[in-house]
Amino acid sequence: MIDEPVLFCLHFLGGSAREWRPLAERLGPAARCVAIDLPGFGDAAGHPGGDVAAMADHVAARIEAEGPSGPWLIAGNSMGAKVALALARRHEDGDPALAGLAGLVLMAGSPPCPEPMAEERRRAMIAWIDADPETRRREAEAFVSANVGAPLSPEDHAQTVEDVLRANPDAWKAWLTGGANEDWRDRIGLLRVPALVVSGAQDGDLGPEAQAALTLPHLARHRHVVAVGAAHLLPLERPDEMATLIRAFLAAPPEEAEAPLLPPAFAALMGSERVNTRLRTTLRERMxxxxxxxxxxxxxxxxxxxxxxxxxxxxxxxxxxxxxxxxxxxxxxxxxxxxxxxxxxxxxxxxxxxxxxxxxxxxxxxxxxxxxxxxxxxxxxxxxxxxxxxxxxxxxxxxxxxxxxxxxxxxxxxxxxxHPAGLAAIGFTGIGAGGDEAEALPGYRLTGLNEREPWEQPVLETVGDAR
Incomplete structure (x- = not known):
């Protein structure tokens, strides 16, 4: 359970801190949202933008200035998720400014590898950001509409279009030609911080398949949820669903993959005097x-x-x-x-x-x-x-x-x-063929068809006879 955390929120390409207001309202006291304008966007539109590392520096400075006293998390939508991953790596590498990071919330996230985007569409997006005002508005409207599974409310749609229009063209292009194409796979490696990954079923480039293949392999402790009917702008499309998921994530962060357990009868055999000490030590080491x-x-x-x-x-x-x-x-x-x-x-x-x-x-x-x-x-x-x-x-x-x-x-x-769990799964009892005093505990005496030794019975009744 994560108590009273701060959730630092990073927006999508063309978005702003305003993207997170609906989610912040629905989270209420479960988490305090601190939404950040990335360089070149929102109220930071005077900045020409930068690469992923520069954006991570910008966010790290804001987190340090905020000085959260307890655990905190980073939520990232699309572009913001790649920045969040870079910050998580810095945290796990021991950056004192990022101590206290307790989780990631990645929504339709840009992966550590270069984004899977068609070059034709990339070129078109770069072209219209510098076009005349009428073309820019038309394309901004189309951009927002294309990234949602169903129309936003008129107010949210208008606000999101305005955010796209006030984005610094240099920052917009810097992401499309730089940040989105940066390859952070080796630097990110495998992160152990708990992560909630949400993908929109209608998201073309960064949907469930892309998240499963490109992002999840970098997360040792993750929960992946697919938002049916949603696309790319998840904090705006599904604020109620995202708030519910985040509250559940705060209450029970995912653990690492569950280790295999030994059936009680096999565990009892392994710990019995029928198994010699060297073999038992080896088997336990293999677990x-x-x-x-x-x-x-x-x-x-x-x-x-x-x-x-x-x-x-x-x-x-x-x-x-x-x-x-x-x-x-x-x-x-x-x-x-x-x-x-x-x-x-x-x-x-x-x-x-x-x-x-x-x-x-x-x-x-x-x-x-x-x-x-x-x-x-x-x-x-x-x-x-x-x-x-x-x-x-x-x-x-x-x-x-x-x-x-x-x-x-x-x-x-x-x-x-x-692995002992593998031996247990096939009902192998040969580990009990003689303990430290082999002469006092001979192995198999009964060799007829379907004959079982008395000491085998508990194991074989549990998992079946592999002989």
């Missing part, structure tokens, strides 16, 4: 999540996670994070000492193979692999297995993809079964 170092890019990790979800599905809560464990193994350079001689070293092979899978997904469906549905992902993985994926720059050749996919399937199974 710890690796904390790095890692080597895969954020995009590659997201693609690997999606691949593994299809290769080895884990239904229900508390899944083993196979991608995290494989990534740590790749970074350590350890392994079983075997690989296809035609493949490059493991870490390089994974990065290039996952790039190939993602490129094939974008080519076939216009979306990253992680954003596709299960049937589309399965079809692409079948093509990888048969050596039928197209080549891509810096990827793996089709025949090498066949080798890599055989490797990744084997590694998925090995990683799954190395």
């Amino acid at each position: 710890r999540e690796p904390d790095g170092p890692f080597c895969l890019s954020v995009e590659a990790r997201a693609t690997l996670t999606a691949c593994l979800d299809r290769v080895l599905p884990q239904p229900g809560p508390g899944r083993i994070d196979l991608a995290r464990r494989i990534d740590a193994r790749l970074a350590s350079g350890t392994g079983d000492g075997w690989r296809f001689v035609t493949l490059p070293p493991d870490a390089e092979a994974y990065e290039r193979a996952l790039r190939t899978v993602d490129a094939a997904a974008r080519d076939a469906h216009g979306h990253p692999f992680a954003a596709l549905d299960a049937s589309e992902q399965d079809a692409l993985l079948a093509r990888a297995a048969s050596g039928d994926l197209p080549e891509c720059p810096d990827g793996l050749a089709p025949d090498l993809m066949t080798c890599w996919f055989e490797e990744v399937r084997g590694e998925a199974v090995r990683t799954f079964l190395a």
Whole structure:
């Protein structure tokens, strides 16, 4: 529970602090909203704008001047969300001016990577901002209308159009040619601050698929909500819904992915005298999540996670994070000492193979692999297995993809079964084949069909017989 927080609010391209008034009114005492005009917009329109780092500096100075005494959060809509991500990274890197950051609220957020915008539309937006007043008003009206799922109230529509018209043209162009195209993926990395991510189902460029593929992989603790019928200007379109979501987020910020739990009967067996001390120690060590170092890019990790979800599905809560464990193994350079001689070293092979899978997904469906549905992902993985994926720059050749996919399937199974929860899931009781005093506790005596040892019964009654 976050008590009486301050919510610093950052607007969309062409917006202003006024965008947040409807939401602030509905949040009431749940949070105090401090809306900030980014350089070049709203009351700061006299400023020519700047890159993402400069905008982050501007907001950090305002936060420091405000001096929140307790926890605080940053809410960002579109352009403002990319600035919020940059500030979150500075906070996690130990910037004392940003101490106390307790959460992010990202609405239709611009991702850490360059925005997925058609160049023709980018050029058109740059052109009309410098046009004559009549053209600018007509285009501003069209811009606002195109970014909402349903018409705003007349008052909100008029105010938003006026905000667009008073934007500094230099700042507008600086974002479209600079900030929106900046690549912050490596700098942002993986953030651990809790995040609420909201996307509009009718948002063309930065909707649910884009958020899932481009933003969520950078957030270790996130909750993603899709606003049905809404588009890009979520604080104006859905202030009631956004206020409800933020209140729920403040009451219960998302935790990191739930760790897999051992069935009580298997846990009891693991802790019993039937399991020798060295094995028990090893099994318990394997339950710890690796904390790095890692080597895969954020995009590659997201693609690997999606691949593994299809290769080895884990239904229900508390899944083993196979991608995290494989990534740590790749970074350590350890392994079983075997690989296809035609493949490059493991870490390089994974990065290039996952790039190939993602490129094939974008080519076939216009979306990253992680954003596709299960049937589309399965079809692409079948093509990888048969050596039928197209080549891509810096990827793996089709025949090498066949080798890599055989490797990744084997590694998925090995990683799954190395975890006690994986052994429990298949009803494996072999860990109890003899404790520290093996002679006093012999393993299996009953070898007939469907015969079970008395000490196996609790485990096998819970998860089934894997023999």
